[in-house]
Amino acid sequence: xxxxxxxxxxxxxxxxxxxxxxxxxxxxxxxxxxxxxxxxxxxxxxxxxxxxxxxxxxxxxxxxxxxxxxxxxxxxxxxxxxxxxxxxxxxxxxxxxxxxxxxxxxxxxxxxxxxxxxxxxxxxxxxxxxxxxxxxxxxxxxxxxxxxxxxxxxxxxxxxxxxxxxxxxxxxxxxxxxxxxxxxxxxxxxxxxxxxxxxxxxxxxxxxxxxxxxxxxxxxxxxxxxxxxxxxxxxxxxxxxxxxxxxxxxxxxxxxxxxxxxxxxxxxx
Amino acid sequence: xxxxxxxxxxxxxxxxxxxxxxxxxxxxxxxxxxxxxxxxxxxxxxxxxxxxxxxxxxxxxxxxxxxxxxxxxxxxxxxxxxxxxxxxxxxxxxxxxxxxxxxxxxxxxxxxxxxxxxxxxxxxxxxxxxxxxxxxxxxxxxxxxxxxxxxxxxxxxxxxxxxxxxxxxxxxxxxxxxxxxxxxxxxxxxxxxxxxxxxxxxxxxxxxxxxxxxxxxxxxxxxxxxxxxxxxxxxxxxxxxxxxxxxxxxxxxxxxxxxxxxxxxxxxx
Numbered sequence: 001x002x003x004x005x006x007x008x009x010x011x012x013x014x015x016x017x018x019x020x021x022x023x024x025x026x027x028x029x030x031x032x033x034x035x036x037x038x039x040x041x042x043x044x045x046x047x048x049x050x051x052x053x054x055x056x057x058x059x060x061x062x063x064x065x066x067x068x069x070x071x072x073x074x075x076x077x078x079x080x081x082x083x084x085x086x087x088x089x090x091x092x093x094x095x096x097x098x099x100x101x102x103x104x105x106x107x108x109x110x111x112x113x114x115x116x117x118x119x120x121x122x123x124x125x126x127x128x129x130x131x132x133x134x135x136x137x138x139x140x141x142x143x144x145x146x147x148x149x150x151x152x153x154x155x156x157x158x159x160x161x162x163x164x165x166x167x168x169x170x171x172x173x174x175x176x177x178x179x180x181x182x183x184x185x186x187x188x189x190x191x192x193x194x195x196x197x198x199x200x201x202x203x204x205x206x207x208x209x210x211x212x213x214x215x216x217x218x219x220x221x222x223x224x225x226x227x228x229x230x231x232x233x234x235x236x237x238x239x240x241x242x243x244x245x246x247x248x249x250x251x252x253x254x255x256x257x258x259x260x261x262x263x264x265x266x267x268x269x
Numbered sequence: 270x271x272x273x274x275x276x277x278x279x280x281x282x283x284x285x286x287x288x289x290x291x292x293x294x295x296x297x298x299x300x301x302x303x304x305x306x307x308x309x310x311x312x313x314x315x316x317x318x319x320x321x322x323x324x325x326x327x328x329x330x331x332x333x334x335x336x337x338x339x340x341x342x343x344x345x346x347x348x349x350x351x352x353x354x355x356x357x358x359x360x361x362x363x364x365x366x367x368x369x370x371x372x373x374x375x376x377x378x379x380x381x382x383x384x385x386x387x388x389x390x391x392x393x394x395x396x397x398x399x400x401x402x403x404x405x406x407x408x409x410x411x412x413x414x415x416x417x418x419x420x421x422x423x424x425x426x427x428x429x430x431x432x433x434x435x436x437x438x439x440x441x442x443x444x445x446x447x448x449x450x451x452x453x454x455x456x457x458x459x460x461x462x463x464x465x466x467x468x469x470x471x472x473x474x475x476x477x478x479x480x481x482x483x484x485x486x487x488x489x490x491x492x493x494x495x496x497x498x499x500x501x502x503x504x505x506x507x508x509x510x511x512x513x514x515x516x517x518x519x520x521x522x523x524x525x526x527x528x529x530x531x532x533x534x535x536x537x538x
Binding site for chain 1: 287288289335359364365366367368369398399400401402404406
């Protein structure tokens, strides 16, 4: 806990942001790269008359990955009403990031360590050719898809599993066991899209994109309907499908203590 | 008419393209700029083993303006089936242009000179802040809008009028009289957008964007409901509103002889 000169502790802000990931080299700060974290820190630091403000996100998103509801926290050395914080940040930030909610949180709130669940969405466009208006906002799969096969496979994902086969190698996290509370697919005929949603207690690096690529192969019939059960067993990244493109992936919502009921309500297990 | 070495005339192709205008310096070729025309000509010229192919569009679109159905024509020195032309072009072009239709046209078909009508769409997003996913695909108007006032004003646009007040200065076209067959607005509450559509026999430079900016002022109450009637009279560009941003504008459809009935069917006059 950080204290102000007045002896009061610095207020901690919980801020929800949406961003178009296209022009960012991911969420996390990197030298000489345009990142979401760097862009928000620059805006906050400007507000704070040049004194650096560090922010903490619920987790990284990769280059090209979007967010509808990424959550960050930071401490700010003066108590600005939450609504004013939102207005000030939106006026200082580029148009590909939008602050959509702001609140003053408990002083021990932590955007990363307190998460109880996350929801990711993945949009797939199905046209024969890449739609110029969707190329940055969907993955593209122009082949046949059987909805029933995908729905069957999604059932296999529910619950607690070892996702070693679905984690990009090179991660530092040893425990690859995660619980999926919800895994759904919607065939949106009007927009010629397939939309996946996954809610789980945590996701490994590239996990959603590997799951989606594998699901599309199952839907197309190139892979057995219950192949997930086999892939959980073999624990071998080489046997799952490549990685669906970043452009289709959206971090939709991050859940924190107090929202357990919301997660339970949508849970399929 | 151009003849092949064999003595047969070169087939003329009518091709419909959609493009995301964001990364183009408009439709028309310009030296050292990425343009839609230049990009399509480069693809065709590549197909034609380096021999330059000139294309003709139904009209220019400005930098940042999109197309859902721009039409072009060109002559190609060998008779490739229309479907193969579409496949070949799509395989050679960047993902922000998509060929959506291709046919072999009459030898005297001209994409620009034969148009009988065009349809433009303009999308306005209404959120308090700019939605990061809409910033390149809509104009943004976060103020109150009265649908009834806009609908009343749209009625005044129907029919034949002198649009001098709504043409960017500097154009070479002297006759500013155009006929509007259809002018509508849709309030899309689900997406928090307002969508205008205009069908007319022709549109002056920037005309749709100036009409939209003026319509928004009427909808907001900053301008009289029947101000269009006055603006038609005064013939003064200074008295209409600025220009709505290019990002919201879409060339939706171009009509040619044989499609008179389609225009009539949707006409409101």
